[in-house]
Amino acid sequence: MFSFVLQRLVQSVIVVLILSIVLFVGVRLIGNPVDILISSEASEADRLAAIVALGLDKPLWEQYLTFLGNAVRGDWGTSFVYKEPVVGILLQRLPASLELGLVAFVLAVSISIPAGLYAGLRPQSPLGRGIMAFSLVGISIPTFWQGMLLIVAFGIALPILPVGDRGQLATHFGITSSLWTLDGWSHVIMPAFSLALLKMSLLMRVTRAATMEICRLDFVKFAYAKGVRNRKVVIGHILRNALVPLVTVTGIELGNLLAYGVITETVFSWPGLGKLLINSIKVLDRPMIVAQLTYTALLFIAINFLVDILHMAIDPRVKSVLRRRES
Amino acid sequence: MSKAFFQVDDLNTWFFTRKGTIKSVRDISFDVSRGEVLGIVGESGSGKSVTGMSIMGQIDEPGRIVSGSISLNGEELTKLDFEEMRRYRGNRIAMVFQNPLMTLNPLMRVRDQMYEAIGAHEDVPRNAMHKRCIEALRAVGIPSPEERLNAYPHEMSGGMRQRVVIAIALLLGPDLIIADEPTTALDVTIQAQIIYQIRRQIDERGLGMIWITHDLSTLSELADRIMVMYAGAMMEIGTTEEIIGGARHPYTRKLLDSVPSRNVPGEKLKQIPGNMPSLMALGEGCPFASRCERVTEICREPVPATQLSDTHRIWCLHPFEN
Ligand SMILES: Nc1ncnc2c1ncn2[C@@H]1O[C@H](COP(=O)(O)OP(=O)(O)OP(=O)(O)O)[C@@H](O)[C@H]1O
Ligand SMILES: [Mg+2]
Numbered sequence: 001m002f003s004f005v006l007q008r009l010v011q012s013v014i015v016v017l018i019l020s021i022v023l024f025v026g027v028r029l030i031g032n033p034v035d036i037l038i039s040s041e042a043s044e045a046d047r048l049a050a051i052v053a054l055g056l057d058k059p060l061w062e063q064y065l066t067f068l069g070n071a072v073r074g075d076w077g078t079s080f081v082y083k084e085p086v087v088g089i090l091l092q093r094l095p096a097s098l099e100l101g102l103v104a105f106v107l108a109v110s111i112s113i114p115a116g117l118y119a120g121l122r123p124q125s126p127l128g129r130g131i132m133a134f135s136l137v138g139i140s141i142p143t144f145w146q147g148m149l150l151i152v153a154f155g156i157a158l159p160i161l162p163v164g165d166r167g168q169l170a171t172h173f174g175i176t177s178s179l180w181t182l183d184g185w186s187h188v189i190m191p192a193f194s195l196a197l198l199k200m201s202l203l204m205r206v207t208r209a210a211t212m213e214i215c216r217l218d219f220v221k222f223a224y225a226k227g228v229r230n231r232k233v234v235i236g237h238i239l240r241n242a243l244v245p246l247v248t249v250t251g252i253e254l255g256n257l258l259a260y261g262v263i264t265e266t267v268f269s270w271p272g273l274g275k276l277l278i279n280s281i282k283v284l285d286r287p288m289i290v291a292q293l294t295y296t297a298l299l300f301i302a303i304n305f306l307v308d309i310l311h312m313a314i315d316p317r318v319k320s321v322l323r324r325r326e327s
Numbered sequence: 328m329s330k331a332f333f334q335v336d337d338l339n340t341w342f343f344t345r346k347g348t349i350k351s352v353r354d355i356s357f358d359v360s361r362g363e364v365l366g367i368v369g370e371s372g373s374g375k376s377v378t379g380m381s382i383m384g385q386i387d388e389p390g391r392i393v394s395g396s397i398s399l400n401g402e403e404l405t406k407l408d409f410e411e412m413r414r415y416r417g418n419r420i421a422m423v424f425q426n427p428l429m430t431l432n433p434l435m436r437v438r439d440q441m442y443e444a445i446g447a448h449e450d451v452p453r454n455a456m457h458k459r460c461i462e463a464l465r466a467v468g469i470p471s472p473e474e475r476l477n478a479y480p481h482e483m484s485g486g487m488r489q490r491v492v493i494a495i496a497l498l499l500g501p502d503l504i505i506a507d508e509p510t511t512a513l514d515v516t517i518q519a520q521i522i523y524q525i526r527r528q529i530d531e532r533g534l535g536m537i538w539i540t541h542d543l544s545t546l547s548e549l550a551d552r553i554m555v556m557y558a559g560a561m562m563e564i565g566t567t568e569e570i571i572g573g574a575r576h577p578y579t580r581k582l583l584d585s586v587p588s589r590n591v592p593g594e595k596l597k598q599i600p601g602n603m604p605s606l607m608a609l610g611e612g613c614p615f616a617s618r619c620e621r622v623t624e625i626c627r628e629p630v631p632a633t634q635l636s637d638t639h640r641i642w643c644l645h646p647f648e649n
Contacts, residue, residue: 124388218426218430219429224383225385225422226421226447226495227414227448228417228444228447229447237432241432241434316433317433320479320481320482
């Protein structure tokens with residue numbers, strides 16, 4: 001177990017290093033930020049001064065090492081645009097994205113898993129078919145489109161929910177969030193549902209497929225043959241085994257929800273990271289782009305790690321494979 | 328032989344699929360007495376497992392017991408609702424499946440899977456459950472049962488897992504055990520050991536058993552009576568001597584001929600030329616007619632049962648003479 005954690009940590013560091021190199025070189029290929037930041041009438045001297053000020057006159061490897069050294073110390077550079085430390089800007093935007101992503105995630109999981117389980121147990125029932133039809137719609141409608149439909153329906157035609165922004169914030173336990181206030185919830189619920197819809201639909205289908213697959217297996221028939229009560233077979237045998245594939249898919253979805261809310265954040269003018277990333281790319285704010293993408297990578301690495309731990313907790317076979325590999 | 332405590336009469340189990348009705352079990356009747364092993368033999372797809380699952384009340388959609396009666400100690404099982412039937416399952420009737428690698432939940436310890444079986448029917452404190460599980464594991468010849476109880480299925484061999492499954496089947500002292508090819512997936516020595524253990528349990532406890540298999544040679548050692556099925560219907564039923572030594576039905580003869588050697592259990596059946604007819608398009612007559620060498624025109628008509636002895640019955644208009 002310990003060596004597994006250590007191994008994963010080393011792997012993660014290597015992945016992040018490689019990724020940072022790719023990113024660092026990659027953003028340089030998109031274009032030269034000096035052209036965007038400096039007005040076209042500026043003198044050649046101003047131009048050179050700007051290049052020196054941004055540190056762009058040094059060779060690429062030196063720029064990278066400087067970046068890396070600073071990054072390890074928690075200094076991710078200064079935004080070309082905002083002229084502020086990147087980390088500060090990220091931390092300012094992060095809570096909005098996290099709360100949107102987490103609410104969407106809870107919505108997606110708490111609806112899709114029971115619904116998918118039911119549809120898998122009773123695929124021919126009207127409700128089972130209805131769930132499948134819903135998920136098909138959820139997958140087919142583009143996110144920006146259903147987002148706008150929701151705004152039209154619940155923001156304009158039937159004006160029960162506010163549109164745009166996070167609403168009233170409050171701070172408890174050192175966390176500032178809109179989730180502490182009712183007004184905040186009324187702001188977050190619609191974008192969260194919009195963001196969750198696609199993931200919810202996918203998870204429903206995965207849950208249904210896993211359930212149907214497991215129901216066919218002998219150990220489920222054997223559990224019934226033992227006289228075990230229906231509810232216990234469904235929860236203790238069917239759902240428990242379905243969790244093995246579900247944990248993987250759910251983990252990926254969580255990462256997506258927390259990192260790729262770009263479209264939903266744009267449609268609902270949600271002041272989160274997604275909009276920041278798009279803006280940063282538009283103006284080639286290199287430190288901003290690198291920091292955000294690294295954050296995304298770290299997020300996925302952390303989630304993957306969590307998924308592996310959960311797998312070990314659920315499935316004893318995973319543990320014995322690891323044990324065998326270690327000995 | 329004592330009086331039968333378990334009876335199946337004119338059982339019909341059909342599957343109503345979109346493509347048509349699959350008549351997997353048609354007019355099956357048999358009984359089982361205490362201490363008796365009834366073997367059911369037939370090619371793949373002949374309806375053996377569906378017969379077993381019908382008795383368990385575990386036929387899933389789109390299947391259904393269409394008609395017939397199944398009775399245990401005088402109680403009619405086909406009329407019971409889910410909860411009433413649940414009380415019988417594992418308690419009065421237990422089942423053992425073919426593939427021991429698939430029968431146990433891979434995520435649960437053996438202990439929990441055994442406790443669950445007891446807990447479904449009785450309110451017993453944990454230490455009493457523990458004692459009972461140890462006894463059950465020991466009864467089927469599992470060494471160091473304390474350790475096994477804590478193990479996960481993947482930590483045990485196939486033979487060991489099948490013993491665990493059989494121990495679970497015996498756990499509540501059922502009247503009847505249905506074993507659906509329980510040793511087919513195991514190698515020959517393990518097979519022989521397990522068959523020996525099961526036979527002992529049957530004799531000691533006086534329970535009845537239905538042993539489903541492809542393999543006539545296993546049955547010749549284990550079964551008291553044998554029923555031969557084909558395309559969902561009964562072909563012949565009789566004592567083991569009557570079937571193995573004196574089979575009269577052409578299909579039973581073919582089955583016997585295709586056993587490579589009566590002394591080598593576990594080997595798979597050789598194919599009889601031709602295929603089983605579609606269960607969706609069965610005529611009135613003998614289902615084996617299309618593959619039978621002795622077929623004549625009258626075989627297309629419904630075939631009545633012929634009683635050859637008290638125990639020996641046959642559904643054929645041109646049986647072999649003895
Ligand atoms: N759930 C189901 N839906 C539709 N048809 C089914 C279903 N279960 C069984 N059948 C059909 O019933 C017939 C008998 O199947 P059954 O499993 O009883 O055969 P079997 O004699 O046990 O064969 P095997 O030796 O291969 O186990 C087969 O033709 C099968 O296609
Ligand atoms: Mg079968």
